[in-house]
Amino acid sequence: MSTTAVSLRQSRAAAFWYSTTGKKIVMAITGAMLFLFVIGHMVGNLQIFEGREKLNAYGHLLHSLSEPLWAVRAVLIAAIVLHIIATVQLALRNKAARPVGYSRREAINSSYASRTMYWSGPIVLAFVIFHLLHLTAGIIVPGAAFIDGDVYHNVVSGFEVWWVSVWYIFAICLLGFHLRHGIWSMFQSVGLNHPRYTPLLKQAAIWIAAIIVIGYISIPISVLLGLVKE
Amino acid sequence: MKLTLKIWRQKNSNDKGAFVSYPMGNVNPDMSMLECLDVLNETLTERGEEPVAFEHDCREGICGSCGFMINGVAHGPERATTVCQLTMRHFKDGDELVLEPWRAHAFPFLKDLCVDRRAFDRIIAAGGYVSVSTGNAPDANAIPVGKDIADQAMDAAACIGCGACVAACPNAAAALFTGAKVAHLSVLPQGKVEADRRALAMVAQMNEEGFGNCTNIGECTGVCPKSIPLQVIARMNRDFFRASLKRRDEPATTITPVYDWKVKTQ
Structure with missing residues (x-):
């Protein structure tokens, strides 16, 4: 037989954060912010196809907006940190929720992308750190010398190193998988699910993820094929 | 039809459980999964062995008592079906079915295929x-x-x-x-x-x-x-x-489950 004891809960904000549902809402909102960044960053990057001047001018524009740039960066870093903390805490909780595993378990109703979020997320994070050290800070410079302010040169010379391009393409594909589940999942987590629109949203998530992947990897592929060069 | 039932046998949460294989020689394809277990339990009882513990009540898919994993899928391969409504004709002659209880920390183990829900x-x-x-x-x-x-x-x-x-x-x-x-x-x-x-x-x-x-x-x-x-x-x-x-009122209070058996779960 079991007995029970009544326990008192914390304050309102604490109760929200300590609840699995609350944490998922935090993950959904921070995920949405990061998704918007991914879109914006891709649109900015694609200016590489308009030539050196256009891309470098865009880079200078961003750097000239010092305060707003750092405000956006601060928000994005906060979003990443919250997204990761919530994920790690929920993952630990999930691990504890099934101390004894099954001898076998079949997945019958879930997408590959949704089951591999725990893998795609950390690998994309590792890539983002590498990517910042490579093209933002200029600390890791696999190709020709990093020239501060010459974005075009840094990108092209970086992607001419084959493993940089491969790593980039691999990480972006994983980002696509992450978004294929994340784009619709964020709506579900904040409680938006509709019998008519959610199937459309799931379809749209696949297309949006595919467009993002194609948009991003078009850059290293173009560099490797020599379509974009110094 | 011939089937092999590989069932998780465990006396209680302190016991170390293991799978035991039971070959079934003459399974009627029209039997439900639970009736198949009934037949197995008959023979186990006749042999003087402990029958397999499993939960069941209405046997028409509406009470929610029954349920276990069959080959890694809860309630077996048929969609929208409880194990009591799952007939053996959905399996092929000679199949091996792995029967395992629900596994979750919040569902402490009781016996064989039974957990505390x-x-x-x-x-x-x-x-x-x-x-x-x-x-x-x-x-x-x-x-x-x-x-x-x-x-x-x-x-x-x-x-x-x-x-x-x-x-x-x-x-x-x-x-x-x-x-x-x-x-x-x-x-x-x-x-x-x-x-x-x-x-x-x-x-x-x-x-x-x-x-x-x-x-x-x-x-x-x-x-x-x-x-x-x-x-x-x-x-x-x-x-x-x-x-x-x-919300304006006091936060929700919860009930902490306390089990007087060891909650080592399995």
Whole structure:
């Protein structure tokens, strides 16, 4: 037989954060912010196809907006940190929720992308750190010398190193998988699910993820094929 | 037909369990999975062995007592079917069926294929009451409810609390169950009165029980014998979110489950 004891809960904000549902809402909102960044960053990057001047001018524009740039960066870093903390805490909780595993378990109703979020997320994070050290800070410079302010040169010379391009393409594909589940999942987590629109949203998530992947990897592929060069 | 049942045998939570294979020579394809276990238990009893413990009651798929994993799928390979309604003709002659109990921290192990699912009862209890007028029975249709809303409520209310959603979830989350119990009341005008308090209390109790969290992957709805849709989870999330923003009263209290046997779980 079991007995029970009544326990008192914390304050309102604490109760929200300590609840699995609350944490998922935090993950959904921070995920949405990061998704918007991914879109914006891709649109900015694609200016590489308009030539050196256009891309470098865009880079200078961003750097000239010092305060707003750092405000956006601060928000994005906060979003990443919250997204990761919530994920790690929920993952630990999930691990504890099934101390004894099954001898076998079949997945019958879930997408590959949704089951591999725990893998795609950390690998994309590792890539983002590498990517910042490579093209933002200029600390890791696999190709020709990093020239501060010459974005075009840094990108092209970086992607001419084959493993940089491969790593980039691999990480972006994983980002696509992450978004294929994340784009619709964020709506579900904040409680938006509709019998008519959610199937459309799931379809749209696949297309949006595919467009993002194609948009991003078009850059290293173009560099490797020599379509974009110094 | 010939089948081999590979069943998880474990006397209690302190015992170290193991799979035991039972070859079945003459299985009638029209038998249900539970009847197949009945036949096995007959022979085990005749041989003087301990019969396999499994839960069952109505055997027509509406009580929610039965349920275990068959070859890694909760309630077996047929969709929208409990194990009591699963007939043996869905398997091929010579198949080996691996039967395993639900595995979750919040479902402490009892024996063989039985686990303690009282966590579900406490989640329902946390939901509390629905305000209704006392006195004479109200006139029928005094509160108009659209057919679409009534259908939504009925879809959610179809939950029989078998626990397959928890068992199939890689996170052992009870979101589909709790969502169904939240949604079948909160979509109706009669259930709207306490909707905020109910969502907060039931989610708090669900977390207290040590279930995992929902990652929206959808394994639960795939194995649900009543095919309860993921919309009920969204409903729960929405009610929880809204209630968290606007709630004025004291936070929800939860009941801490205390088991007087060792909760080492298996």
